[in-house]
Amino acid sequence: MIKEYIRLIKARGYMKRNIPFLYSWHAYVGYELDLYEAFKKPKTINEVATENALKEDLLVRWVEVGGVIGYIKQRSKQRHQTVNRFMVPSSKNNPRSTGVLLKEMMELHIPTLINYPKLMKSTEKENFNQKEHGMVIAQTSSLLEQLAIPRVMKVVKQAKPKTLVDVGCGNGGYLLKLSQKFPKANMIGIELNEEVAEEAQNKCEQQKQINIICENVLEWKPDSKVDFVMLNNMLHYLSPKEREKLFRNIGKWLNKKGTLSIVTPLHNSKHGGPFSSVFNSFFTAFENLYALPSETDLEELAKAAGLKIKKMKPVIKEGGWYQFTLSK
Ligand SMILES: C[S@@+](CC[C@H](N)C(=O)[O-])C[C@H]1O[C@@H](n2cnc3c(N)ncnc32)[C@H](O)[C@@H]1O
Structure with a gap:
């Protein structure tokens, strides 16, 4: 009898712990189909389903869940409206919408983590599709x-x-902000992904001091020595061997008083343990992504570059993200 009771408590525990997932699921679907926008003004489910060519029975369920969690409110017998709540993501048309984070979590992280039993038994790993994601x-x-x-x-x-080089510059956000503050510095962004490099190019078009180069940074070298290198959130794209190669190269690129600044989540860090451990579980599932470096790994890499870690500061404590300043 007691054993049965414990079994039930455990099952209820799993279900309760899963409730927060409902909020993320609702927000993800709402963002992906722009449904919060569709229900911005009170509308019937049939109207929204017809306008957006959606299955009405599924939309009914999504609206129902929205009602339960307080993201959608019934305004009349037939009409429903999005509630102006902090956690409801803004429209997909807004390039600053936080919905992209839900998209990354739901389409990339969660499916990969769910695939763990299969992956653990398989001789193969997943392949990270740079172009797609x-x-x-x-x-x-x-x-x-x-x-x-x-x-x-x-x-x-x-x-x-x-002179400043941003390695794996993404869509050029750091370069753009830095160029506005330091208009006299020459800045180079190196980005492997063509589509992302193009976006960086467009974003930084007005800033003549920025030059975006679409190339594998492991094959690149500057024409002359540089003063500053940035390496933000890209170490997990490189294998330990490639990391060492990059650091040795950076050591050669930098002039005597040069600085290397790294922003990365850290493995086994003092802060943000849950986040960095799940991040590592995700990365390790791919043959072409790699576990985060630990502080000791970074010290070793610094040595290979002839540099020393001079400062280390958490930038996002709950995520285990740190900024490191290195110089000779
Ligand atoms: C997670 S994003 C970070 C972008 C940016 N640094 C930031 O922090 O916002 C990492 C970027 O590094 C680029 N990348 C990965 N490997 C690279 C390589 N070998 N050479 C150049 N870029 C690379 C990826 O395409 C991706 O856009």
Whole structure:
């Protein structure tokens, strides 16, 4: 009898712990189909289903869940409306919508984590499709950028570089902000993904001091020595061997008083353990993504580059993200 009771408590526990998933699921579907926008003014389910060519029975369920969690309100017998709540993502048409993070979580992270039993038994791993996911990742990275940029600005201000290289520059968000603050510095962004590099190019078009190069950074070298190198959120794209190669190269690119600034989540960090452990579970599932570096790994890499870690500051504590400043 007691055993049966414990079994039920456990099952109820799993169900209760899963309730927060409902909020993320609802927000993801709402973002992906722009449904919060469709219900911005009170509308019937039939109207929205017809206008957007959606299955009405499924839309009914989504609206029902929205009602339960307080994201959608019934305004009359037939009409429903989006509630103006903090956690409801803004429209897909808004390039600053936080919905991209839900998209990355739901389409990339969760399916990969669910695939773990299969992957563990298989001799193969998943292959990360840069082309398919590159843009969404560049967009979610720009959310982190907003939190890390004040710290990066401070480090750049102290270094006063005339030349700066952003390795794996994504859509150029850091470069754009830095160029507005430091208009005299020459800036180069190296980005492997063509579509992302094009976006960076367009974003930074007005800033003549920025040059975006679409190339594998492992094959690239500057024409002359540089003062500052940035490496933001890209170490997990490189194998330990490639990391070492890159750091050795960066050591050669930098002039004597040069600075390397790294922003990365850290393995086994003091802060953000749950986040970095799940991040690592995700990365390790791919043959072409790699576990996050630990502080000791970064010290080793710094040594290979002839550099020393001078400062280390958390930029997003709950995520285990740190900024490192290195120099000779
Ligand atoms: C997670 S994004 C971060 C973008 C940006 N640094 C930021 O923090 O917002 C990492 C970027 O590095 C680029 N990347 C990965 N491997 C690269 C390589 N070998 N050479 C150049 N870029 C690379 C990816 O295409 C991706 O856009």
